[in-house]
Amino acid sequence: MGQTKNFDTLTNDILLRIRTYETESATKNFLKKYIPFLAEKPTQIGGWTAYPLLEDNIPTYTIGHSIFFLKHPYIDFGVTECRLDFLTNEKSNKINGYKTYFITFLFDSKRKAVKSFKTLCSAYDKLSGSKNIKTKAGKKIAFYKNIDKGNLFQSVEFILTQDDLFDNKYKIIFGQILDLQFEDYYGAQH
Numbered sequence: 001m002g003q004t005k006n007f008d009t010l011t012n013d014i015l016l017r018i019r020t021y022e023t024e025s026a027t028k029n030f031l032k033k034y035i036p037f038l039a040e041k042p043t044q045i046g047g048w049t050a051y052p053l054l055e056d057n058i059p060t061y062t063i064g065h066s067i068f069f070l071k072h073p074y075i076d077f078g079v080t081e082c083r084l085d086f087l088t089n090e091k092s093n094k095i096n097g098y099k100t101y102f103i104t105f106l107f108d109s110k111r112k113a114v115k116s117f118k119t120l121c122s123a124y125d126k127l128s129g130s131k132n133i134k135t136k137a138g139k140k141i142a143f144y145k146n147i148d149k150g151n152l153f154q155s156v157e158f159i160l161t162q163d164d165l166f167d168n169k170y171k172i173i174f175g176q177i178l179d180l181q182f183e184d185y186y187g188a189q190h
Contacts, residue, residue, distance in 0.1 A: 007127040007146040011156055013074040014174055015103060016084060024073045027084065034065040035086055035098055060091045062099060072105075077116045080169075081106040102175030106163070113170035117142070117160040120172070124156065138162070 017023045018031070021041035031039035069082045083106070087099040107113040121142055125131065128144040135141070140160040156176055163169035 030067040060089050063088050063090045079105045080108045105172045107170045110170050
């Protein structure tokens, strides 16, 4: 992973530099198609706006969108494949916003996955103010927080688990705001 200066830079690199609008072309094209408001940096600085509640009976659905990479463009973990997943809120086939996004690193052996998990932990040990690593239902779950800053994007979570389909393959799921249902699924089910 090279020399990383701080928590934000490491996290931004792992998550494909989406938050700073500096991602490479394949991810940018994916974002333009499925999450266009994250593809280009806004030209104006905006703030929060509140609108009155509307009577709306149209259901909202959570839809997953994925893009696969054979190699991560900014870091080298020795992965077999990586996958960027976005969970979006959609109504009447239109995106209203996104719930979360995360990256999954897929490995062809447990040894490689464990080594990469330890590499991630080692990097965040040096950059974080607090950590919590636990094992739950055979999965390793790590939480790191940069306590110097208080905003939403100052924590990360990653989970080392066996692949859902292949017994001999493993994965690390990495994100900043993992959906609670998703976390419960990987933290308690398998």
